[in-house]
Amino acid sequence: MKDTTKMMRRVDRVLKGEETMEGAGVRLKRVLGRDERSTLDPFLMLDMFESDDPRDYQAGFPAHPHRGIETVTYMLKGEMEHGDSTGTRGLIGPGEAQWMTAGSGIIHQEMPVVSSEGINGLQLWVNLPQRAKMKRPQYRDVRKDSIKKVDLGDGVEARIIAGELEGSAGPVRDLESDIQFFDVVMNPGSTVSLNVPRGRTSFALVLDGAASFEPGGSPVKKGEAAVFADGDSVQAGASDRGARFLLISGDPLNEPVFWRGPIVVNSQEELDRTFEELRNGTFVK
Structure with missing residues (x-):
């Protein structure tokens, strides 16, 4: 018998990206995370970057902290190098991804590789549940053949x-x-x-x-x-x-979201404590 209980998802709204600048001067389009209606629990932010002009992206995203989230970088064209405070290094290219669980805290950098083909990719921020906010950081480099x-x-x-x-x-x-x-x-x-x-x-x-x-x-x-x-x-x-x-x-x-820059926690107290740790050098666990 045909299952008549299945329901097609209707489109609630369409979000259009907004031009902005991030990192050390990377031109990108922010689709999620511009305001309350474009933050979709558990997805906090989504940025797209695409250019054939190195001036739009070569400055990259130098060393910066993250806590309480996962970042998913997915490349469509060009390459992205990454490295972090745990000593992990990697390079992803077209059709590959880097899925990073920041957990308790990590300092990492993502630097686009300048080439004649330019670059095209995106990064998504996924919120971590409270029970996992302070877990050990983890990387997953996703190769095309996997x-x-x-x-x-x-x-x-x-x-x-x-x-x-x-x-x-x-x-x-x-x-x-x-x-x-x-x-x-x-x-x-x-x-x-x-x-x-x-x-x-x-x-x-x-x-x-x-x-x-x-x-x-x-x-x-x-x-x-x-x-x-x-x-x-x-x-x-x-x-x-x-x-x-x-x-x-x-x-x-x-769950409650207290968010400032690259830090996402569950209370104002946790947010204040995190930035104090960044100031006194005890952020990375």
């Missing part, structure tokens, strides 16, 4: 970075929150339905082309994010130029 591709039919393919899809799991596992992070590529005019467990916060960030996420809906374009209401699945239809988007979802934490 990411499974799933053929979804009708000219649609998905790369699974985290979570499960069609019986396949992504390489990023053992997370404090159950996160889905899929990179979906659609041929022109194709359609797809993707399961997203009910109750999760979910959004789709369009990386290229355009897609509609409900019947008769307006196309969501490159650099925009469709935020979904609750339901069981996300429906997508590609434009005549095709589409590429990230489908990201996670369980909301429903």
